[in-house]
Amino acid sequence: MPELPEVETVTNSVKKHLIDNKLKNINVNWDKTLDNFTLKDFKNKILNKKILNVFRRGKYILIDFGSNMIGIHLRMTGKLYVSEAIDKKNKHISAYFNLNEKYLVFEDTRKFGRIYLFKDLSILDKKLGIEPLSEEFTSKWLINCFSNKQRKIKPLLLDQSHLVGMGNIYTDEALWISKIHPEKKSNEISYKKLKDLHKAIIQVLTESIKCGGTTIRDYTYDFSYVGNYALNLFAYGQNDNPCKRCNTTIIKLKVAQRGTYICPKCQKI
DNA sequence: CCATGAACCTGGTCGC
């Protein structure tokens, strides 16, 4: 479900309930949910420790306890929310934590989502690239990084080891805005277009955060709110509709095994 | 270095 704007929105929606609070217990309904730690680790390192901060890094939601942190990755259908009660009839609750009076619930229909225990950010910093909404992400950085690689631009944008946060929706949107074909090799794109792409990435992510993200089907935050950025989509899911720039019919392709939407006139290889 | 396909899962939709 979630790319950077959705993870950012979810992070902010749970943050206010968690800061200065403590996790009093953990219940796991789907064993694989805990990726790299056990119930015993939780008891020793997390239980009753004060939550100092809640923030996002890439598509991970991080709950910082000072000496350790919990990381949550929602993958495709994960939801994280605070609620007053646990719905026992809900068969998709993979795990939940007890707070003082409420619960922090991790619900995940497809069960791809994972919860991690990290000592600090070093493991994530090693595998993840730079943040697109940080000062480091300049057009110069993007030109340097992308023109040094001979990869199709779409899979490169989806690769979290260089730049984090982009997923299937925002990649298609940014490529449509900057008029780049998703299969164009990154080192064959003009600097002008790479500059446009840089700007488009910041634009789509920023605008979507303002809308609370994009809800296509599963994504919600704060239990039931949906994101409204779907109304602003130019390419993703727009097949058979006219391109909002040139009126040509948007088509759907498969690129790197992902459904991909382009305007065949604006985005030439 | 790069691309491809499968795997991990459940549920919704579409065509017959």
Next chain:
DNA sequence: TGCGACCAGGTTCATG
């Protein structure tokens, strides 16, 4: 109504 095929905001691993 039923059934199979295919699809889905992600990531990782194995294989050419």
